[in-house]
Amino acid sequence: MFVGCNSKGYQNMNARYNGYFYANQYLNEVNQQIEDSYQYNYDQILKIYPDIDSSTIQSNKAKLDDAFKKASQVIEWYGSSDWTDDNYLIIGKIRHLRAQFQFAIETLQYINQTSEDDPTRHASLIALMQTYMDAGDKEKAKEVSNYLETEELTDENMADYKVMLAYYYQREEDYEAMAENLKEVAEVITKKDTKSRINFILGQIEQEKGQNAEAYQYYKASLAGTPPYDLTFHAKLNMQQVSSVNGTSEVEKVRKFYAQLLKDGKNKEYQGKIYYEMGEFEKKQTHYDLAIDNYLKAVSVEEPSPRQKSLSYLRIGQLYFDIYEKFELASNYYDSAVSIMPTDIDGYPNHVKRKEVLTDFVTQLKTIQVNDSLLSLAELPAISLDAFVDNYLNQQEKEAKEREKEEARNAASTGAVISPSSGSGFSSNAPSSEWYFYNDAAVELGTIEFQRRWGNRKLEDNWRRSTKEASSTTKSSTEENITDDATDQPEEAALADEGRAAKKKELLATIPTTAEAKEKLHLEIQEAYFKLGSVYRFGLEKTAKAATTYKTLVQKYPNTEYKLDALFALYTLYLESDPNQAQTYKQQIIDAFPESLIAKTLINPNYLAEKEARNKALQKVYASAYSAYENGEYVKADQILRGALQSFEDVDFMPTVELLSAILKGKTESLFSYEEALKAFVAKYPEGRLTNYAKDLLIAVNPVKETIVRSEDFEYSEDFKQLHLLAIVYNSEVTKTADLRTAIENFNKETFSHLKLSVGQLAFDESKKLGIIFINSFEDKKTVEAYHRAFKKALADFTIEVDSNFNNFAISRDNFQMLFQSKELEAYLRFHNTFYQ
Numbered sequence: 144m145f146v147g148c149n150s151k152g153y154q155n156m157n158a159r160y161n162g163y164f165y166a167n168q169y170l171n172e173v174n175q176q177i178e179d180s181y182q183y184n185y186d187q188i189l190k191i192y193p194d195i196d197s198s199t200i201q202s203n204k205a206k207l208d209d210a211f212k213k214a215s216q217v218i219e220w221y222g223s224s225d226w227t228d229d230n231y232l233i234i235g236k237i238r239h240l241r242a243q244f245q246f247a248i249e250t251l252q253y254i255n256q257t258s259e260d261d262p263t264r265h266a267s268l269i270a271l272m273q274t275y276m277d278a279g280d281k282e283k284a285k286e287v288s289n290y291l292e293t294e295e296l297t298d299e300n301m302a303d304y305k306v307m308l309a310y311y312y313q314r315e316e317d318y319e320a321m322a323e324n325l326k327e328v329a330e331v332i333t334k335k336d337t338k339s340r341i342n343f344i345l346g347q348i349e350q351e352k353g354q355n356a357e358a359y360q361y362y363k364a365s366l367a368g369t370p371p372y373d374l375t376f377h378a379k380l381n382m383q384q385v386s387s388v389n390g391t392s393e394v395e396k397v398r399k400f401y402a403q404l405l406k407d408g409k410n411k412e413y414q415g416k417i418y419y420e421m422g423e424f425e426k427k428q429t430h431y432d433l434a435i436d437n438y439l440k441a442v443s444v445e446e447p448s449p450r451q452k453s454l455s456y457l458r459i460g461q462l463y464f465d466i467y468e469k470f471e472l473a474s475n476y477y478d479s480a481v482s483i484m485p486t487d488i489d490g491y492p493n494h495v496k497r498k499e500v501l502t503d504f505v506t507q508l509k510t511i512q513v514n515d516s517l518l519s520l521a522e523l524p525a526i527s528l529d530a531f532v533d534n535y536l537n538q539q540e541k542e543a544k545e546r547e548k549e550e551a552r553n554a555a556s557t558g559a560v561i562s563p564s565s566g567s568g569f570s571s572n573a574p575s576s577e578w579y580f581y582n583d584a585a586v587e588l589g590t591i592e593f594q595r596r597w598g599n600r601k602l603e604d605n606w607r608r609s610t611k612e613a614s615s616t617t618k619s620s621t622e623e624n625i626t627d628d629a630t631d632q633p634e635e636a637a638l639a640d641e642g643r644a645a646k647k648k649e650l651l652a653t654i655p656t657t658a659e660a661k662e663k664l665h666l667e668i669q670e671a672y673f674k675l676g677s678v679y680r681f682g683l684e685k686t687a688k689a690a691t692t693y694k695t696l697v698q699k700y701p702n703t704e705y706k707l708d709a710l711f712a713l714y715t716l717y718l719e720s721d722p723n724q725a726q727t728y729k730q731q732i733i734d735a736f737p738e739s740l741i742a743k744t745l746i747n748p749n750y751l752a753e754k755e756a757r758n759k760a761l762q763k764v765y766a767s768a769y770s771a772y773e774n775g776e777y778v779k780a781d782q783i784l785r786g787a788l789q790s791f792e793d794v795d796f797m798p799t800v801e802l803l804s805a806i807l808k809g810k811t812e813s814l815f816s817y818e819e820a821l822k823a824f825v826a827k828y829p830e831g832r833l834t835n836y837a838k839d840l841l842i843a844v845n846p847v848k849e850t851i852v853r854s855e856d857f858e859y860s861e862d863f864k865q866l867h868l869l870a871i872v873y874n875s876e877v878t879k880t881a882d883l884r885t886a887i888e889n890f891n892k893e894t895f896s897h898l899k900l901s902v903g904q905l906a907f908d909e910s911k912k913l914g915i916i917f918i919n920s921f922e923d924k925k926t927v928e929a930y931h932r933a934f935k936k937a938l939a940d941f942t943i944e945v946d947s948n949f950n951n952f953a954i955s956r957d958n959f960q961m962l963f964q965s966k967e968l969e970a971y972l973r974f975h976n977t978f979y980q
Contacts, residue, residue, distance in 0.1 A: 163217060163226050166233050169210035173203045173240065178336070185377040185416075186454060187489055188318065188347045189340060191310045191325075192273070200240055211237050228258035232267050239270065244278035265291065265300045272307050276314060284311055302328040306341070322348045329364075339370035343378055346385075355385035376413055380404075380420045388428070397424060415447040419455050426458070431466055435459050449483045456480035457494060464497070470683065471508065474501035500682030507678060510671035514664040520654050521661065532650050536643060665700070672696035673705040676712060690716050707736050714745075743793075757794045761787060765800050772803065777810040778866065778920045782899040798824075802833050806840070808903075811866055811920040813959045816903050818844045859962075859974045865955040867927035868919040869934060872907055872968060874948040875914040880904060884916060886941040891918070894933060908966050913948060917959070927953040928980050953979050 181193030200207070214230040214237075231254050238247035251274065254267035268287050275284035288311065291304055305328040312321040325341050332338045346361035362378045362385070370378075383401075388394055401421045404410050410417065422437035441447065441455040460476030463469045477498040484491060520528060655661045672692055680689035693709040693716075703709070710732050717725040733742045743750045764787045771780035784804040791797065805824050809817030821841050828834050873883065884902055891900045900918050907915035921927035931953050938951070952975045954962065962971045 163214070163230055163233070166210040166213040166217075166230065169206045169213075170233055170236060173200075173206060173210075176203065183340075183373070184450070184487070185373070186450065187487070188313070188351070189344050191306060191313055191341070191344065195240060195242070195277075197242070207237050207240065225260065228254050228260055228263045228267075231258075232263060232270065235267065235274075236270055239274045239277070242277075244274055247274045248278070261294075262297050262300060265294060265296050266303070269300065269303050269307050272311065276311060281311070281314070298331060302331050306332070306337075318348050318351070335368040336370060339365045339368060339374055342367075343374055346378070346381060350381065350385055355387065358385045372409070376410065377416075380416070384420070384423065384427075394428060414444045415441045415451045415455070418444065419451060419458075422455065422458060426462070431462055435462060450485050450488070453480045453484035453488065457484070460501075464501075468685075470501060470504050474498075474505045477501050497682075500678060503682065504675065504678045507671040507675040511668050511675070514668045514671075517654055518661060518664055521656065528651075528654070532647055535650070536647060540643075669696065669700050669703045669705055672699075673703075673709060676709065680712070680716070686716055707732065707739055707741060710735075711741050754793060754795070757791060758796050761791050761794050761796045761800065764791075765796065765803070768800075769803065772807065777807055778922065781807045781811050781901070781920065785899070785901055798828050798831070798833050801827075802837060805837070811956070812868065812903060812917065813956060813963060814844065814847060815905060815960065815963045816917070819905060859958045859971060860955060861978065862957065863924035863955060863978070865923075865957060866919070867921040867924060867953055867955050868917045868959055869921070869927055869931055869951065870915055870917045870954050870959065870962075871951045872913055872915050872948065873950075874912055874946050876912050877944055877946045878949060879943065880914055880916070882943050883941070886943060887916065887918065890934070890937050894937070895930060898930075905963070907963070908968075911948070915963075920956075921953075924953070924955070924979070931979070 177193055177195060177199050180196060180199055183189050183193070211234060214233040217230045218227050231250055235247050235250035235254065238244075238250060248271065251267045251271040255264050255271070258264040258267070268291055272284045272287045272291075275281070275287065288308055296304060305324045309321045309324040312318070312324065322345055325345055329338065329341050329345065332341060342361045342365035346358045346365060349355075349358035349361060359382055362382045365378045366375060383397055386397070388397060398421075401417055401424070404417050405414060418437050418441035422434045422441065425431075425437060426434035438455040438459045442452045447455075456476045457480040460473045460480055463473035463476060477494070478501075481495055481498040484494065488494070520531065523531065655664055673696060676689045676692035676696065679685045679692055690713060693713050696703060696709050697706055700706075710728050714725050714728040714732065717728065729745050732739070732745060736742050740750075747753070764783060768780045768783040768787070771777075771783065781804070784800055784807065787800055788797075788804065791800075802824055805817065805820035808820045818841065821837050821844075824837050825834055825841070871883070871887075873880075884904065887902055891898075891902070898921075900920075902916060902918055904914060904916045907913045918930075921930060931951070934951065950968070950972060952972065954971070954975070958971065958974075962968065
């Protein structure tokens with residue numbers, strides 16, 4: 144007996160029937176419940192395996208615990224049996240269901256490493272593939288698949304493996320490979336529901352590919368046996384979609400099929416889907432109006448699913464977009480669709496993007512319509528405007544009453560409780576279409592009605608009480624009736640009149656009355672036209688409408704700030720379709736905006752490359768000048784930069800060069816020429832990082848200026864080793880600055896070109912009309928004296944007028960600053976005559 148109880152056969156029997164059997168049964172029951180509770184999405188290719196719902200796992204905790212316990216006991220009690228690895232497989236699958244992926248992976252790997260039973264080992268590897276995929280490690284799943292490809296599998300394992308491989312490709316969205324693997328095993332799968340679902344999936348894939356005949360056969364095969372009703376229902380629907388319909392009789396046959404489905408009580412929860420499919424069918428027959436009608440019915444059924452509702456709205460939006468090109472209507476339906484659309488809908492990001500494009504389109508279009516209408520209303524005579532507003536309010540009140548009646552009728556038929564209608568109202572931000580779609584007929588009608596009731600009177604304050612043409616004691620019969628009626632009005636009517644008056648005032652307030660308000664609306668229209676053109680071109684891909692919009696902009700507003708961009712858009716739009724027209728817009732750009740980057744690029748396609756080469760060359764020159772500046776060689780740095788400023792043009796790096804050149808004036812000329820240079824830089828470049836730095840330097844100038852002349856008995860410096868300048872003071876009303884400067888520059892060029900001198904000018908004493916021109920820079924006193932002697936001889940040949948205020952003298956940099964601050968010219972001239980030859 145002892146030997147019998149420990150025999151292999153006895154352990155196998157107990158391991159299989161006392162442990163494994165019940166554990167496996169519990170596991171299968173949980174898997175079936177996951178299958179039964181999962182809501183498959185038939186609007187997309189079905190998932191091969193249902194998602195594991197944690198709530199289902201939690202509700203089956205006791206069953207899974209029992210299965211885990213039985214499998215563990217078999218391993219512990221009957222460790223030498225042939226069923227040990229099978230029980231490990233159950234434990235691995237339970238751990239997978241519980242999302243204990245790492246433990247599941249270790250268990251399944253252990254089976255592969257220790258089991259001597261190939262079918263069980265292969266089954267564990269197939270389960271391992273799924274565990275890796277659900278854990279998010281698709282690379283490891285593919286490695287397991289590659290290994291299984293080298294193994295010889297049983298028919299059952301081969302079927303399971305091919306389905307698992309198809310699941311892998313489904314997650315990769317490779318539906319071609321997915322279908323290829325499913326087709327290999329569709330006929331050998333034994334579980335009926337799984338087989339039906341796989342055939343249905345193959346039908347969906349073939350339908351997506353446009354292979355309708357093949358899709359029909361797979362849908363038909365999915366109906367074999369007794370599949371779940373929802374699969375049966377959708378298979379029959381899809382069979383209608385892929386069936387070829389030729390002739391009126393077949394169209395009517397399909398319509399009758401859908402009508403029968405609607406009548407079947409079992410399909411009540413599917414009514415939205417049926418109407419949707421009817422819409423799809425009519426769209427396929429190009430009966431677009433009927434398609435829209437059915438899509439609307441799909442969203443009107445009792446409690447439609449958000450998914451189905453969003454798809455129906457989407458289809459309507461697509462028809463208005465693609466077929467009718469009614470983008471405002473398309474925008475409304477896209478907005479409704481996206482607001483409730485599940486994110487797993489195919490093409491969800493594209494639908495959101497189109498919705499945003501359409502919203503932008505409607506925003507720009509309404510800006511144009513509203514502003515145009517308000518500007519048109521602003522041009523009306525006061526009496527016509529008043530009549531127009533009254534007529535508009537009458538229409539609004541009439542529509543509000545009709546809505547109230549309709550709501551009351553609906554409430555009476557359904558027993559619902561409704562609140563009084565608030566009417567449509569009016570908002571300047573979102574005005575109603577009746578308000579901004581201004582038309583002459585409405586105004587004329589209002590004017591006629593006004594004159595019928597009140598006569599040809601001038602519109603003014605309290606015009607209703609004005610008689611004008613009648614005597615003060617006599618009233619017209621109309622006015623008497625109105626007075627009597629007003630006296631008899633109940634309090635509610637008085638309140639209604641008060642509300643109407645307030646609403647009218649609000650409406651009139653939206654109409655621009657000042658030039659500034661009108662200009663603001665015009666600027667908004669210009670911006671909206673430009674944006675609308677961009678939406679047509681890039682968002683809606685309607686190039687003809689884009690071109691028309693850009694043309695309208697430049698025709699209505701020839702001086703718009705968007706003119707350059709609009710013309711360039713027109714140029715690029717016509718570049719391929721109409722080269723002659725494109726050339727016209729190109730020339731307009733060059734003529735109107737010659738200094739723009741666009742014009743320069745159109746003239747010279749290599750402009751940007753050449754400009755970049757100039758930038759690099761200027762940067763090298765700047766680096767050389769900056770090196771000299773850092774070494775204290777200010778004259779050399781100044782000469783390098785002056786040469787660069789004369790040699791280069793149209794270079795982005797130029798502001799950096801100009802700023803350093805301005806800073807050098809503080810080293811080679813004077814604090815005051817340095818200040819003027821900084822001011823000129825800020826004026827030329829009002830914004831930017833360099834401008835902010837220049838402004839900081841300007842702020843630091845004033846404290847330094849205040850310390851230059853400390854007292855009235857100051858003395859000029861006798862440090863003659865400084866840099867020097869030659870200065871000319873003159874009466875600007877007698878001596879023409881331009882003539883004097885030209886003469887000096889010509890003299891320098893002819894006689895002293897080797898010194899690379901520069902010429903600057905400042906206002907010296909505005910009260911005396913004195914200006915000062917200075918030539919710089921000279922290394923020392925000796926050099927400037929030599930230049931001064933030659934300059935004085937050349938003065939006789941200058942064709943300029945001078946007076947007693949004309950003086951020329953050498954001066955050091957520090958003394959120039961003191962002279963400029965003190966204005967004590969006579970004192971400096973005495974100093975000059977003493978120390979300079």
